[in-house]
Amino acid sequence: MTTIDYYISLNSPWAHLGAARIEALAAQHGATLRVHPCDYRETIFPASGGLPLPKRSPQRQAYRAQELRRWRAHLGTPIVLAPKHSPFDEVFAAHCVIAARETVGNAAAVTLAHRILRALWEEEANPADPATLPRLITESGLDAPALLAAAADPGWAAMRIAESQAALARGVFGAPSYVIGDEIFWGQDRLDFVARHLAGG
Numbered sequence: 001m002t003t004i005d006y007y008i009s010l011n012s013p014w015a016h017l018g019a020a021r022i023e024a025l026a027a028q029h030g031a032t033l034r035v036h037p038c039d040y041r042e043t044i045f046p047a048s049g050g051l052p053l054p055k056r057s058p059q060r061q062a063y064r065a066q067e068l069r070r071w072r073a074h075l076g077t078p079i080v081l082a083p084k085h086s087p088f089d090e091v092f093a094a095h096c097v098i099a100a101r102e103t104v105g106n107a108a109a110v111t112l113a114h115r116i117l118r119a120l121w122e123e124e125a126n127p128a129d130p131a132t133l134p135r136l137i138t139e140s141g142l143d144a145p146a147l148l149a150a151a152a153d154p155g156w157a158a159m160r161i162a163e164s165q166a167a168l169a170r171g172v173f174g175a176p177s178y179v180i181g182d183e184i185f186w187g188q189d190r191l192d193f194v195a196r197h198l199a200g201g
Contacts, residue, residue: 002031002198007167007177008113009040010090010097010127013079015176016117017071018188022178023110025191029198031180035101035110036163037094040175043164048173053087071189078122085126093127095156096137096147102159103150104142112140 004026008015026033038044041052053061065081072079093116101109115136119125125132134144167177171184178185178194185194 002029002180004031004033004194005170005179006033006035006110007038007172007175007179008035009175010037010093010113010116011087011120012117012175013068013086013121014188016079016114016121017068017075017077018176018191019114019117020077021188021191022176022194023114025195025198031198032106033110034106035097035113036167037090037097037113037160038164038167038172038175039091039094039160040164043161044168044173047168050173080121080124083120083124085124085128086120088120088126088128090128091157091160092151093133094160095151096133098156098159098163099151099153100140100142100147103147108140108142112137112142115140 004022006022022033025031040050045051053064056064068079068081071077072081097109097113097116100112116127116133119127119132119136125136127133127136134148137144137147170179172179172186174186176186176188178190180194180197183197185191185197
C-alpha cells in the first residue's frame with residue numbers, strides 16, 4: 001500500500017484548503033495518509049530559509065492574502081483570511097495529533113488535524129484554548145480526556161522534533177508537503193500532480 005507522508009503546520013491555511021482533497025485522493029487510490037504536524041517555526045524554517053508569516057515582507061504578505069482569496073473562490077472552501085487566533089500556539093495540539101496517530105491510527109490523526117484547521121480558519125476558534133481543544137477532539141470521534149492525558153507525555157515533543165528533522169532530511173521545507181517515496185509535492189496547488197503520481201502517471 002502506498003503511504004503519503006503528509007507534513008503540515010496546524011496554522012497553515014493552505015493545509016486547510018487542501019484537506020478534503022488529499023483525504024479524497026488517498027481514499028480513491030487506497031493510500032495511507034500519515035500526518036506529521038511538524039515544527040516549522042523553530043526547526044524547519046531556520047534550516048531551510050523560510051520565515052514565519054509575521055516576519056515576511058509586506059509584499060509577500062499582501063500576495064498571500066490575494067492568493068487565499070483566489071483559492072477560496074476557486075475551491076468554494078470557506079476560509080477567514082485573517083482569523084483572530086492565527087497564528088495560535090500549536091505545540092500541544094500537534095502533540096495530540098501525534099498521540100492520536102500512534103495510539104489510535106492514521107485516519108483518526110488526520111481527522112483531528114483537519115478539525116483543528118477548520119476551527120482556526122473557518123470558525124475563528126482558538127485550538128490552543130483549554131476549553132476548545134477537548135471539544136475538537138470529541139468532535140473528531142476521539143476520547144478527549146484520554147487523548148489529552150496521553151498527549152502530556154514529553155515523548156511526543158521529542159517525536160515531533162525528530163519528525164521535523166527527518167522532514168528536512170527528505171527535502172521538506174514548507175506546508176503542506178505531500179511526500180510519496182522520493183517525490184515531494186509542496187502546496188495544495190500541487191494536488192493534481194499528487195493525483196497523477198498515485199494513478200501511475
